[in-house]
Amino acid sequence: MVRFENVGMRYGAGPEVLSDVTFTLPPGSFHFVTGPSGAGKSSLLKLMYLAHRPSRGFITLFSRDVTRVPRRELPELRRRIGVVFQDFRLIQHLSAFDNVALPLRVSGSREDVVHKHVTELLTWVGLKDHLHARPPTLSGGQQQRIAIARAVIAHPSLLLADEPTGNVDDTIAVRLLYLFEELNRMGTTVVIATHNKSLIARFSHPVMHLEDGELTVLNRDAETK
Amino acid sequence: MSDSQAVLPLSRESSSRLLPWIIGIMVYLGAVILAGAMVLAAAAAAWNDELTAAFTVQITPIDGEEDGGIETRVRNAAKMLRNVPGVAIVNVVPAETTMAALEPWLGPNLNAQDLPLPRVIDVRLEKAGAVDLAALAKQLSGDIEGVAVDSHEYWRGQIESLVRTLELLATVVIVLIGFSAMAAVVFATRSGVAVHRDVIEVLHLIGATDQYVAQQFQRQAFRVSLMGSVFGGLLAVITLFGFGRLLADLDAALLPAPSLAPWEWIALGVVPILACLIATMTARLTVIRALRQMP
Numbered sequence: 001m002v003r004f005e006n007v008g009m010r011y012g013a014g015p016e017v018l019s020d021v022t023f024t025l026p027p028g029s030f031h032f033v034t035g036p037s038g039a040g041k042s043s044l045l046k047l048m049y050l051a052h053r054p055s056r057g058f059i060t061l062f063s064r065d066v067t068r069v070p071r072r073e074l075p076e077l078r079r080r081i082g083v084v085f086q087d088f089r090l091i092q093h094l095s096a097f098d099n100v101a102l103p104l105r106v107s108g109s110r111e112d113v114v115h116k117h118v119t120e121l122l123t124w125v126g127l128k129d130h131l132h133a134r135p136p137t138l139s140g141g142q143q144q145r146i147a148i149a150r151a152v153i154a155h156p157s158l159l160l161a162d163e164p165t166g167n168v169d170d171t172i173a174v175r176l177l178y179l180f181e182e183l184n185r186m187g188t189t190v191v192i193a194t195h196n197k198s199l200i201a202r203f204s205h206p207v208m209h210l211e212d213g214e215l216t217v218l219n220r221d222a223e224t225k
Numbered sequence: 226m227s228d229s230q231a232v233l234p235l236s237r238e239s240s241s242r243l244l245p246w247i248i249g250i251m252v253y254l255g256a257v258i259l260a261g262a263m264v265l266a267a268a269a270a271a272w273n274d275e276l277t278a279a280f281t282v283q284i285t286p287i288d289g290e291e292d293g294g295i296e297t298r299v300r301n302a303a304k305m306l307r308n309v310p311g312v313a314i315v316n317v318v319p320a321e322t323t324m325a326a327l328e329p330w331l332g333p334n335l336n337a338q339d340l341p342l343p344r345v346i347d348v349r350l351e352k353a354g355a356v357d358l359a360a361l362a363k364q365l366s367g368d369i370e371g372v373a374v375d376s377h378e379y380w381r382g383q384i385e386s387l388v389r390t391l392e393l394l395a396t397v398v399i400v401l402i403g404f405s406a407m408a409a410v411v412f413a414t415r416s417g418v419a420v421h422r423d424v425i426e427v428l429h430l431i432g433a434t435d436q437y438v439a440q441q442f443q444r445q446a447f448r449v450s451l452m453g454s455v456f457g458g459l460l461a462v463i464t465l466f467g468f469g470r471l472l473a474d475l476d477a478a479l480l481p482a483p484s485l486a487p488w489e490w491i492a493l494g495v496v497p498i499l500a501c502l503i504a505t506m507t508a509r510l511t512v513i514r515a516l517r518q519m520p
């Protein structure tokens with residue numbers, strides 16, 4: 001599913017924020033990425049959701065060498081990846097419904113299908129009464145659920161979440177992770193970046209630990225080479 | 226639930242609010258200039274017809290000619306001209322008329338005997354080109370001394386080059402207007418891409434193609450240019466009708482009634498359509514180019 005080989009990454013002409021990162025995530029796996037602030041967790045996810053290209057090494061996604069794919073083929077690959085961004089990155093002037101509908105609309109889904117799926121999902125995450133509310137009028141937790149709904153609406157094969165439990169209390173965080181586990185059971189490969197150690201401790205999933213841009217695998221289950 | 230809510234709030238930007246006016250003014254100027262050029266071309270064609278359907282024969286005095294000799298030559302020339310097929314009217318301009326016409330330049334105390342003036346015969350043809358002027362001139366000067374035929378070629382040449390120049394000028398001005406409109410659209414679109422960079426990036430990351438993003442800008446450019454075109458087009462029609470009425474009231478015999486043929490109205494109608502098309506395409510190309518710089 002995901003394979004990194006000696007990957008290095010830098011922003012512009014800056015120093016390497018990731019060095020010699022090598023790992024393989026099998027399809028259907030569930031991983032945490034952890035490490036102190038500034039260790040490179042978000043950067044690692046950016047490489048996975050194709051927002052950034054590595055400065056060296058190889059990244060394989062869905063059996064494609066994505067370090068070399070032409071730009072015009074990126075949308076097709078990105079549609080198979082769901083992302084919960086660290087700061088949600090909801091579109092502020094669009095309603096909850098329209099935000100969640102975007103991944104379906106950009107891939108050309110019919111409007112009746114969009115309506116059915118989006119209403120269903122927003123009902124499921126408990127936002128049935130806020131379909132037409134804009135993000136700024138909603139609480140942090142509600143915005144987060146919109147962000148998650150948007151990430152999963154198109155049934156991605158790879159789900160990436162950057163600090164999804166950042167600003168919710170522990171009980172909600174645990175419920176959120178149950179939701180991700182649910183999706184994982186249905187076949188989605190899940191990667192969650194978080195520095196919340198107590199949360200990680202409550203689950204048995206393998207952990208990739210980043211420190212100063214270098215990857216050390218703490219949990220023996222994470223397969224590496 | 227429809228996709229009525231714009232993914233990018235482009236219509237709220239100041240550049241978007243200004244653009245309909247800019248495009249409106251450009252459509253207005255383009256349409257009025259085009260109409261002016263077409264009316265002028267029609268007028269010039271009418272003048273040209275007028276000139277080719279007539280010519281002038283001049284009979285110059287000859288030194289040492291007996292008194293009344295010139296009158297005989299004038300009569301002979303007129304007689305010959307009346308017998309030419311295709312000639313409608315032969316009008317011998319009396320010496321006094323010529324004299325009167327020259328008075329402002331030569332003074333009132335002029336005497337036909339003092340100053341040998343050429344005599345003039347105005348000839349009107351049944352229709353333009355009904356007579357081979359070159360052959361006629363040769364024939365006349367073979368039979369009668371001191372005859373010159375003026376086919377108004379000089380004036381026709383002058384009018385033609387004037388019309389050509391004005392047409393070229395109109396074309397250049399319309400093309401410049403088009404470029405300015407394009408520049409305005411490019412500017413507004415670029416600023417739109419810059420302002421909404423974050424949203425565009427999110428769209429890209431959830432799998433939107435450049436085409437999808439460009440479509441948002443294209444739609445906005447189309448809406449804006451349609452508004453501008455309707456406004457500019459209406460204003461142009463009002464101006465042209467107003468101007469037409471003014472000219473009709475003027476009742477000047479000099480000008481043929483300035484009116485536009487149906488195909489010319491169609492040509493004017495193409496101006497706003499072209500403006501919308503150019504604005505939409507320009508927005509699309511501008512966005513696609515700008516997006517290629519993004520990850």
Ligand SMILES: Nc1ncnc2c1ncn2[C@@H]1O[C@H](COP(=O)(O)OP(=O)(O)O)[C@@H](O)[C@H]1O
Nearest residue numbers: 011014017035036037038039040041042043044
């Ligand atoms: N857009 C950026 N431009 C330049 N440097 C960045 C950018 N984003 C992150 N960095 C740097 O990269 C390093 C890793 O950051 P990040 O991946 O956000 O870490 P984490 O998510 O683990 O806190 C940090 O030193 C940070 O300053």
Ligand SMILES: [Mg+2]
Nearest residue numbers: 041042043086
């Ligand atoms: Mg981070």
